[in-house]
Amino acid sequence: MQNTPPSDRQREISAQRDKEIQEFLGKYGCPENNDLLAELIVTVCRLAKDNCGRGEVKLLNRALAELRYAFKVFAPYVEIPKVSIFGSARTREDDPQYQQAMKFAKLIEQAGWMVITGAGDGIMRAGHHGAKREASFGVAITLPFEQSANTIIAGDHKLINFKYFFTRKLMFVKEARAIVLFPGGFGTQDEGFEALTLVQTGKATPIPLVLCDEPGGTYWQHWRTYIKSELLHHGMIDEDDMKLFCITDDAQKAVEEILRFYRRYHSSRFVFEDLVIRLKSALSDDELAHLNQDFTDLLESGEIRQVTAALPEESGEYPTLPRLVFHYHKKNAARLRHMIDTINDVE
Secondary structure, three states, X not given: OOOOOOOHHHHHXXXXXXXXXXXXXXXXXXXXXHHHHHHHHHHHHHHHHXXXXXXXXXXXXXXXXXXXXHHHHHHHHOOOOEEEEEOOOOOOOOOHHXXXXXXXXXXXXXXXOEEEEOOOOOHHHHHHHHHOHHHEEEEXXXXXXXXXXXXXXXXXXXXXEEXXXXXXXHHXXXXXXXXXXXXXXHHHHHHHHHHHHHHHOOOOOOOOXXXXXXXXXXXXXXXXXXXXXXXXXXXXXXXXXXXXXXXXXXXXXXXXXXXXXXXXXXXXXXXXXXXXXXXOOOOOHHHHHHHHHHOHHHEEEEEEEEEOOOOHHHOOOOOOOOEEXXXXXXXXXXXXXXXXXXXXXXX
């Protein structure tokens, strides 16, 4: 079905609407984001025109309000790396899993990181227990059968309460530069599989995913056995996908896995069809040549090239860092992870 072109009257109404939106943003907007804010307001106008139900409008309004507030809370800490910690809310303080999570959080905080947990008890409290309140964020959701905030993070300005799981999940992934999972129930499995799916499909930037048992524990070993025997054996995932996560029962090794990922790699983003990988130090000509030789399978076209400053489209983000820029085909996140590991392993 073809779209009917707008009438002269419709174009006139749209032009008047856009004019009034620009006048409004001239008073209450911010110049660097007014184009996007205008799109938001146009969407609201279209929502009204669609005569959307009150329940749907309430959902959109609450979700937007939750995200706006969460962005505000995290904003002052944007340059501090953060790790999201998942695990059971029912793990007792004397359980080895609790002690392992607490140890990991303490070690990663000593490395200059902050932790994000669901703010409940069990493993979530262990994360805050190890990192301490000052280095902790709580991303809470109210459940009828579990406490919404543990005693360590309760009342802190970095505690955010969510109504919806989907907005809460977004913040867990958006703000984290690593994800660590300890043993848990359905919620932990849900978070783990969603993080893996987002990384595997390229919907999230590459990050280390660590599955951590207590010393001698078998929870994640058994999980991996299931993944290999059912998903991998039946061709539902590729062999390379098994490299998207790391399993350990050593808290120190979990920390080392995360820090190693950021040894030389800094961050990445897309600029149109090109993937831009920012580095903490530049590659030599020989190192760049080896990347082009070993990872041609990642290229849609062209080659991997190195530039010494931010691209104009990056809006000045990390302007002094060297970059690798290439037309990435977006088909194999595990191979991209292998490339990042190779970059980090170069002396």
